[in-house]
Amino acid sequence: MRDPDSDIRSGQERKNSGGWQEKSADVDLKQVRPYGDTLNDGQIQLSFTLPVPAGPEARAAGRILMEKLGLKEVEVVHLKDLGEGFAFLIAYGRCPVSIDFTGIEVTQATSKTMSFQEINSFIDKHIGRQIRVVGACTGTDAHTVGLDAIMNMKGYAGEYGLERYPGFATWNLGSQVSNERLISKADEVQADALLVSQVVTQKNVHVKNLTELVELLEAEGIRDEFLLVVGGPRLSHELALELGFDAGFGPGTTPPQVASFLAQQLSEREK
Amino acid sequence: MRDPDSDIRSGQERKNSGGWQEKSADVDLKQVRPYGDTLNDGQIQLSFTLPVPAGPEARAAGRILMEKLGLKEVEVVHLKDLGEGFAFLIAYGRCPVSIDFTGIEVTQATSKTMSFQEINSFIDKHIGRQIRVVGACTGTDAHTVGLDAIMNMKGYAGEYGLERYPGFATWNLGSQVSNERLISKADEVQADALLVSQVVTQKNVHVKNLTELVELLEAEGIRDEFLLVVGGPRLSHELALELGFDAGFGPGTTPPQVASFLAQQLSEREK
Amino acid sequence: MAELAVDEELVTDCRQAAAEIADGVDKFISGLTTTSVERTVLRLLGVNGVDEEEVPVPNIMVRQLQEAELLKEGSAHNLGRALLAGNYEIDELAEAVARGEVFLPDLIKKCRPSREEVSSFVRELTEKKARKIINIRQEREELKQELSPGPRPWLYVIVATGNIYEDVRQARAAARQGADIIAVIRSTAQSLLDYVPYGPTTEGFGGTYATQENFRIMREALDEVGGELGRYIQLVNYCSGLCMPEIAALGALERLDMMLNDAMYGILFRDINMKRTFIDQYFSRLINAYAGIIINTGEDNYLTTADSLEEAHTVVASQFINEELARRSCLPPELIGLGHAFEIDPELEDGFLMELAQAQLVRQLFPESPLKYMPPTKYMTGDIFKGHLKDGMFNLASIITGQGIQLLGMLTEAIHTPFIQDRALSLDNARYIFNNCRNLGQELEFKSGGKIQNRADQVLAETAKMLGKIAVKGLMQSLEEGFFAGIKRSRNGGKGSEGVLACSRYYYNPFADLFRKELNSQ
């Protein structure tokens, strides 16, 4: 008799071994859809308030609204009366739209983030002097923590801020600085770069502030004398470019990212 | 000197008194949009997973997807790596679409929900005999709590279940009842109404079950002998009608709602 | 750890009553076997495969033996005879039966070896097969040495897509997100199938079929990701149902780490025949014990139908009974994962205090058992934000009272089986609460005479009273009267009773004998 134990571990055809990798349906990156628990099920969750009284009509209104957005198999799973003629809804639906993930290109401010040491030697080598930077929270914005994270000695997330870099000379004007004061300070110290922080974004007040800065600089004909950099939790590089800045940095930015960008851009410009 | 105190409470023109009611911009019910903190700001929250690696590209992909749904000013506020090439996103956007709330009509199963007493006298008066009801959780569904809530003595949300009504004779077949068994029981007791509960809805298994029941009844030519009622957390009256049922009851249904519907419908039919 | 005062005399009374109750169960099932037990023995001996209609060979063989009235001597003995009679290896024989070429009773009749000859052949085979299980157990222990399964409470999440390959994808993602334990939920009503489906499956509702191949696929996938993460990821599936011991055997063979195993669950929630499932449970737990698999009992389910506040003591009473029954299947306390749940109406004032009382009481009553704590489900709604918060409070109760196995609540509990992100959010929830409140339980003391202590006293007193009553009536009678979960089940009703049969005086189950012997001698 042949040893009957040879197959006991699996008890079944070995041909399936390792099968899950191959059998697992592959994502088609040309047609990516949201994923709930099955590939391409398109499941998304939504929540919003409608200014209508809570009730079956509000539920229906929510469903119709989502259908108007093109969602399928919409289900309102929660309806809450907020009072004063408002109803809050939580819903799920299937998103029939897909995107071509292979076509996505993200523009980012820095091509290559260097380390503290690398940045300083880069500046030494390619610029040969300190980079002069003026920073400010402009308009009525008083949120200094983000700008300080980039500029102060202490820095952020374990990385020193620009003040600590021998390659940088910095002026941090702090909070609630008018665009005019920022420009005059930049003039005064012959800054290479302006670092603007904008945290309050309600009613797009940041867009207003930032646009005004660019307009003022252009009016004085000195826009091109500075690298214009902006940062904040609701900022992206794209938005910054749109507004006429040279770069934008969003949440989680670290000082070396900004320093690398400044050094590399400036060496480009000075070429 | 006139008493200078007369105005001290308000200190300002009295003409504004009560002003907030009038000044508060009114909702245009023909064009209702989601409300975040300002009328017509259209703010909605979304969350979903994409089967792509977390990173700036996933963030961009999420944004583009939402833009494809027609949302404006989309912001991905959170991106989480789920591992295995999945990224979870939380986002906000502005919904430019509006709906005409005045045009919404909701069909519901019962026109008028009566009380325990009212229902019993209604049955006495208009039907003159007990209404015979067979209930079951069909297919493989073993969630009996919902059906029991409607049928059992104890009832639900402080309301007695059908068993307690002198106007009803009930048979609760419990869980995992095949459509065939349900039909044969209904035949056997000469039921007026079938109460079907469906709780498990994954992969639309409830739609399959419910459709099968209607088909079986139609095949036997006895569809019209019964009021066909279905209930469950993901059920609506609309869906029930679509599937060929006479009524559908969703989450939070109470026994009197169902009893009222049965009594009223049956009295209609018997006319 | 904050401790409640517990009346030890009452506890002794409870254990005493549980022993009497278990005696009654033993008597109820003695001298009986079931078709599923016999199929299990065949599987353990190496019978496998399906015929062209997907009927598993163990089922075919058992049916053939049953029709020929041979089964009362046990499938092992019959298989032994067939093997001695024929020229087949076990797998050849299985294939031949699957093809319909062999009708077992005919083969058996071909020759008539002595009882001793057969039984010593069978026992030899049994020992060989049992050694395999020991090896697998050994393998688990080595892996756990190498890759620690992490501190308790272990984070337990479910996958339930219906498709084993999607399950794998999500299980691996969950492991990366911090899950310690993955349970693959079965398709609805698999527990009522009187056979175990075969091969990899991709179509299930509310869960994925438990098959040996699905177990293997998931085990392999988890071993791989666990190796990468440096953490042993535990795998769970379900025994309860008409195939309790069979699935236990498959779990033993595919190195599952935990199995839901509870006859009471089957009786109450699946209307399975009492006799059938108590017999099946006994053997399936023996297998779990031998394979070193933690069982999970299902008391948590009672609170999904019964009132969580008024019926809390029924959970504890059932735990005492389950503990005793498990003990009799040779499970040591550290393999007895008693179930309980966080299911009190969240709108109740001081409801959290009641939850703490219950969790802490159970913790102290079963100090060596890795309690399996189930999340809020009944009062979950479509409000996923509130749901997430309730799950957080559940996690808090767990870390304060030191639970063992934390089945994570899902914010979408009332809506759908978990989406990939639901699981990730839940894992994040638990990690945050456990870490942020790590030693909170060590820091606090329960005020004596306070609401928590009083509640615990009350629940324990009610438990003792209930167990006393059951000891008098017997468990079967009590189930008939609806003592648990508000559900009444008649003694002779329920599914699967046709699978119960009396043993002849020559009957033996070589695995049960061997497992018992070895486990008792440990």
Add this chain to the structure above:
Amino acid sequence: MAELAVDEELVTDCRQAAAEIADGVDKFISGLTTTSVERTVLRLLGVNGVDEEEVPVPNIMVRQLQEAELLKEGSAHNLGRALLAGNYEIDELAEAVARGEVFLPDLIKKCRPSREEVSSFVRELTEKKARKIINIRQEREELKQELSPGPRPWLYVIVATGNIYEDVRQARAAARQGADIIAVIRSTAQSLLDYVPYGPTTEGFGGTYATQENFRIMREALDEVGGELGRYIQLVNYCSGLCMPEIAALGALERLDMMLNDAMYGILFRDINMKRTFIDQYFSRLINAYAGIIINTGEDNYLTTADSLEEAHTVVASQFINEELARRSCLPPELIGLGHAFEIDPELEDGFLMELAQAQLVRQLFPESPLKYMPPTKYMTGDIFKGHLKDGMFNLASIITGQGIQLLGMLTEAIHTPFIQDRALSLDNARYIFNNCRNLGQELEFKSGGKIQNRADQVLAETAKMLGKIAVKGLMQSLEEGFFAGIKRSRNGGKGSEGVLACSRYYYNPFADLFRKELNSQ
């Protein structure tokens, strides 16, 4: 309630040091007044309105008096002279000044009544006006009798749309959802305006302008909805900034119930001149005290810039100082809402224990004060699900330690000022946790020698040490050295110093005199 052991000797040391520190502040500001104090006096006397460029008449008058070097005798005396000189009612005079028809110094010069004549006229007027404030206070007390403001912790939410009418809509919705307190957040940088905007406003960023008319509109709307709900809904706005006493006066006139009032906040977070704002604070708190308005101090803000774990004692030190300064403005403990916050990194192991220690310590140090507990903000992210959970743990800490005023966290804290549903979800969160854990604090005891007790000991010891240092250096010097929030402010820097002026020997502030007298005699 679970209690920590607190070293009473250290507490006495802390209060002793705080008294010395307050002496230093008193000395620093003695013999000085500010333009805003003088504008406040005018407002309290009944001056109101704006000119065609929207400049408030109190500002115009004070500017005129200042230019004519008359202000050092106080605006009250000057207004008295003007009223005695002219033929105007107060409001006619204000309108005439607004139209530019009257230049106050010229009018004053028209006749020269005796000092006593003026001052007795002024004091009579003052008494009349003060009686109005008493009436408003009385009205509040009656309303609170009739419509109880509900049990503590009170649920405090903010509205911040920038548009008073949207604010009203949302505030009323919030009241219906269970809010006890509505705070209307000011537009960014209003604190740096050296005047109070006028009329109803619909354009603000991150908040809505504090104007008397906006106060009135909101008060009326809340009274209405509160009446309907049978609950007195409390209204909050901000004093801190360059107009501290003016806004306090408007709050007194429009029956606000609480006001954020903290010079330290202005100095540190708005770079307001120390002298200016300590002078302003003194009078503004006197007004709050007289009007029966609870102040809220701003220590919570320290932890948004400084490390919440290492700098926890700076919060407590500042609370001792603020308590003493408030006391000197005649505020009884029950009107001193000291601020603190739940801001420790949620990733910290046992971080929740540290939060409990801090909250409980502060609770015991200031047992009669309605502590204002601020939610997690710094570590909030775009993960709204996790955020909601953190807010839940914050609510839990509050109910365990018995806080007074619970400023609810918003799950969208890191994203936007609250949407209408964010507030509703937060209210739901707090209601659930408070109710479900109502008596948890009563049930537990903190283990002596445990992490919580040790942490509290440490924080108190560090607090005493810090206060000792400040008592030596003086508060001004300490602020220059960056003792609080890691922010350094120079003694003579900051905004608004131009508004500080020395009083002449004849100076008097009739309201301050009267308020102090009446409050001290109580």
